[in-house]
Amino acid sequence: MSTTVEKIKEIELEMSRTQKNKATSFHLGQLKAKLAKLKRELLTPTSSGGGGAGFDVARTGVASVGFIGFPSVGKSTLMSRLTGTHSEVAAYEFTTLTTVPGIIMYRGAKIQILDLPGIIEGAKDGKGRGRQVIAVARTCSLIFIVLDVLKPLTDKKVIEAELEGFGIRVNKTPPNILIKKKDKGGLNITNTVPLTHIDHGEIKAVMSEYRISSADVSIRCDATVDDLIDVLEAQNRRYIPVIYALNKIDSISIQELDLLYRIPNAVPISSEHGWNVDELLEMMWEKLDLVRVYTKPKGQPPDYEQPIVLRDGHCTVEHFCKAIHKSLVEEFRTSVVYGSSVKHQPQYVGLSHVLRDEDVVTILKK
Structure with a gap:
């Protein structure tokens, strides 16, 4: 019998082989809905336990900020810089193996900082205990994605894909879609703006996969199939603001540093030397609102x-x-x-x- 991860891979492969057109839109809509339901199974904790030993921590303060990043990008050094909490630091990978909590007092507010173990590509599928790490990140008010300045865009894309795969929507707001279920009357689909990414066939396919045959579906944005599924899977979605901490700027030139400032929601820093940490904290305060x-x-x-x-x-x-x-x-x-x-x-x-x-x-x- 195929595992959930294997079933996900099979559907992703079928989708990649299917050309999108009017004739295939219904089928692709069903596949995307099936994929979302399978991914929901991965989000559901098993009976063997939740976050795992050392991952869940007692919460304190008015907000919590989680540090996510690949091993050895400087998360623990930044943690120590901000809070004074000792998180083991070394020049080899996978130094931090548990969630290390700390507290920072900023502008009169007590904010909890969580240094999470480094994740690797495939974390959403369970590699490197990645599911436990991201499960803790889902409970945070804000996430710092700590990146190495020598390869920020590549790593940023991979980590965002891991978070998205675990139901975390990065720097997004919930889609403006309202679904009101009815006992009868079929599907009544209305949209207040032109839809360029989805048609009524795909909408009906997704609703069919979720066994919703009668409902008023009001779409008030240029939605995608994924947006519609996110509304149907609302209980498993988390919309979390993210700041990209581009670490180790002491290893690049001024010209390269100027380019980094063009990345939205990013702050170039050096956790080792404490450079630009004040700007990082100011953006943290702004995002926490x-x-x-x-x-x-x-x-x-x-x-x-x-x-x-x-x-x-x-x-x-x-x-x-x-x-x-x-x-x-x-x-x-x-x-x-x-x-x-x-x-x-x-x-x-x-x-x-x-x-x-x-x-x-x-x-x-x-």
């Missing part, structure tokens, strides 16, 4: 030393109250806010008010 809110007890000055740090999308006054203590919501009467989120300084607002970075808040109880 954290909001610092300062408390101001009534009749006292604001506490600028220990802000309440909230995640983007969870920045209302209610979230702020819960971050301090759950009972505050029950005792809440109103709040006084100073900062960029209000028109007047100060302004009285309720629990639903959305706070912005560096607002100052006083909670008034009943």
Whole structure:
């Protein structure tokens, strides 16, 4: 009996041999859907265990940043540079064999850093314990892909393919596709923009493979078959921001360094010498989209030393109250806010008010 990986290889081979045209679009749509369902099996933890010894770590801080990269690209050195946490460093491959956690305090926020073991090509298929490594990466708020500046584009492409194969969508947002299942009535497909990558035949083939015969499918972007499958597989997809840390810039020329700055979401650094690490941290802060809110007890000055740090999308006054203590919501009467989120300084607002970075808040109880 074929293994899941073997079945995946067979379908990929059949797809590569099938020329895309109107006559084959339905068949290719079915193959892609079957492929996605098989890959989902690889994502599902087996009964033998989850991440494996040394991979899962206790989470702390307001966000977590995972380091992904091939062996010996300088992840552990960068980890030590940022956090002071010792992760064994040597000039040979596969030095780090477990997840090494560390903490960095940046702009008042406590952020967890996870140095993951080096991955190799084929990680998504289980090579080099790669599935356990990427499984931890899936839980991170942000990923640093650490690359060697001497071959950044080649390694970047391989690592992105490994992450994509494990359901991680790099620097992407969920496709603007809405699927509403119905009991009857067949498939009703509408699109608000012209579709140049997919036709109704492929859509019907994918829906058929997922055994959905009646649904309203509303497509509001120039979607691909993969986008449609991602929506159907939403529970197994993670949309994670990624920063490319292009390490070892001390080994290249100034002219080569200028070229590296053209790579989107990339920061050239030297973890060995600490060069450009400040710029890396600034981009980290921007990607994490954290909001610092300062408390101001009534009749006292604001506490600028220990802000309440909230995640983007969870920045209302209610979230702020819960971050301090759950009972505050029950005792809440109103709040006084100073900062960029209000028109007047100060302004009285309720629990639903959305706070912005560096607002100052006083909670008034009943």
